[in-house]
Structure formats: C-alpha cells, structure tokens
Amino acid sequence: MEGDSTAININETPKERKGKAPLLATPPGGSSTSKSVPVKPSPKGGYKRGLAVFDIVLRLAGVATALGATIAMGSTDQTLPFFTQFFQFKASYDDLPAFSFFVIANAITASYLVLSIPISIVCIMRPHAAKPRVLLMFFDTVMIGLTTAAAGGAASIVYLAHNGNQDANWPAICQQFNDFCQKTSGAVVASFLSVVILMILVVLSSFSL
Template sequence: MEGESTAVNITETPKERKGKAPLLSAPPASSAVKPLVHKAPKGGYKRGLAIFDVILRLAGIAAALGAAIAMGSTEQTLPFFTQFFQFKAQFDDLPAFTFFVVANAITAAYLALSIPISIVCVIRPHLVAPRVLLIFLDTVAVALTTAAAGGAASIVYLAHNGNQDANWPAICQQFNNFCQETSGAVVASFLAVVVLLCLVMLSAFAL
C-alpha cells in the first residue's frame, strides 16, 4: 500500500562487532600521571651561608681576642739595670699599642654580641634587616681593626729595623721577646681583619 513505510531491522553479527573500535578508548600517554618531583626548599644556600657566618664569627673572636691578650700581656725587662734606670718595655709605653689592645677587644666583643643576630639568619634565612645590620657593623669593625693593626705594624717594623735617617735604633736586638710577642699579636689582628672582610662579602652575597 502506498504511504506505508517498511522498517528493516539490521542486526550486527558477532563477527562485525569484532572489527569495530570500542567507544571508550584508553587515555593518551601524554595525559598519564607525571611522577612527583620534590624540589629543594628555597633559601637552602642562604641557611648554609648563615651557618658559615657563625663559624667565621667564632674564628674572628679567637683571632681578635688572642691579639688583644697577646699585646696586653707583653712586657720585658732587661737583666742589666742601674740604681736609677731600669730597661723595661711594655705595651702601654706606646699609644699605638694601647689603641691596638682596645680596638681588638672591642672587635672581639662585637663579634660575640653579633652571634645571636647571625643565628637569627640561620633560623630565618630570608630576613633582610639582620643581614643589612650585620654588613654595616662588620664594615665598621673592619675599619677599626685595620687601623689598629696598621698602626701597630708600623711600630713593630721600626722596632725590628729602626730608621737610620731619623737616627732611631732597632730595639729588637735587646728586647727580643717583646718584639716577638708584638709581632705575633699584629699577625693575629690581621687574621681578624681577613675574617671580617669575609663576613662582609658573605653578607653581601646572601643579600
């Protein structure tokens, strides 16, 4: 009859189903779960620099305090003397040596007081204010210790070599122990200067 539609049902055979792809496909390899990468926490190297800063401050204390004690305890009396004159040399006879003792003692005390601030930098390595304070105070300590060591070194040089133009004789031929102890104190003070310079550079690098 006209106007009637004939519906034909087509069923798939098992063989035809085998050739078709499934509706749900496996996710591409690019979308697979990526392995977790544990990154090192930021500021690790700054904490290491802060620990090294504490160690350097302890070394600076030993050098500056040793220089002050060595110079402050230096004196020598020659075995020959008269009734009115006694040949004796000690550090407070020269203002440069007195300034040397005071300056190195101040430097040692400052380094000891600055250790808590340096420990704060170990605990909180990202803080900027303690580093700025340390770099400023360390620079002042460098200037003070260098001035003291330089002034004492000039006196020690004259004691060893004298000055023929000014007719100043070398006294180290008689005061051997005095000159050796003062020379050792000057060397220790210059070691403290080197430590302070390293501290300044370390703080600048950490900033």
C-alpha cells in the same frame, strides 16, 4: 549474480570485548577534562642557611684571633737588668699609644663578634630576612675600619722596632727586647687575620642579600 559483492559482518563476541582496553579512559564522574596537580615549589633559601652557618663559624674564628691579639699585646712586658737591679730598661705595650689603641680596638672587635652571634643565629632560622643581614654587614664594615687602623698603626711600630730608622737616628731594639718584639709581631698578625675574616663576613652578607 556475478556482479554482486557479498559483505560479511563480523561481530565481536563478549569475550573479545573484555580483552580490549579503551583508548581514552574517562575519569569517574563523567568529566574528560584533565585536572592539573599542583606542584609544590622547591624549598628556597637552603644555600642562605648554609651561608649563615658558615657565618657563625667565621665569627667564632674572628673572636679567637681578635681576642688572641688583645691578650698577646696586653701581656707584652719585658725588662732588661743592667748593672744593678735599680737601673733597668723596660719595654711595655702601654709605653706606646699605638699599642694601647691596638689593645682597645681588638677588644672592641672581639666583643662585637661575640654579640653578633645571636643575630647570625636569627639568620639561620630566617634565611630570607634581610634586616639582620644588613645590620651585620654595616657593623662588620665599621669593625673592618677600626681593626685595620689599629693593626696598621701597630705594624709600623713593630717595623721600627725590628729595623729602626737611620735617618731619624732610631735604633732597632729587637736585638735587646727579643720577647717583646716576638709577642707584638704575633699580635699584629692575629689582628690582620681578624680583618680578613671580617672582609669575608661582609662578602657572605652581600651574597645572602
């Protein structure tokens, strides 16, 4: 009849079925639920370990500057002969209490920095440990005060040795004791470098915490 429509069924052959991939693959075991793979957290504390390594480098530099200041000031001694060998002018660091305190304070600072290196090594091995950092930051701050006081007191004496004080009738002695003034000035500069290094160490400890 003309009004009837003829439906044609096309069956897939086995070869065509083999060529098609399933849209949703079912994992073995029959379960279609996806399992979340645990992601390992990225290792933290890498920058803290780097700061600890830089901390050791700065402590070694601080040992060099503080020890250099101690040796330079402690070996300062100059004698000027006049007329005879029995009448002499002598300048030595132990003639001035400020210079003696300078030698003691910088020796203490150098010794402390040497003793603090093992604690800094612990911070490299355990970058997340807070107690060693707090301990180092506390003693570094104490050493800043001690070294600054010693360097400031010695700097005032060195200034008077170079320029004198006309109001107090104190003449400048560096024209006669040139070697003495050069050594004391270099020692004061090295001590202030130790102060700067200690300040940087305190900043590093605060960042690590």
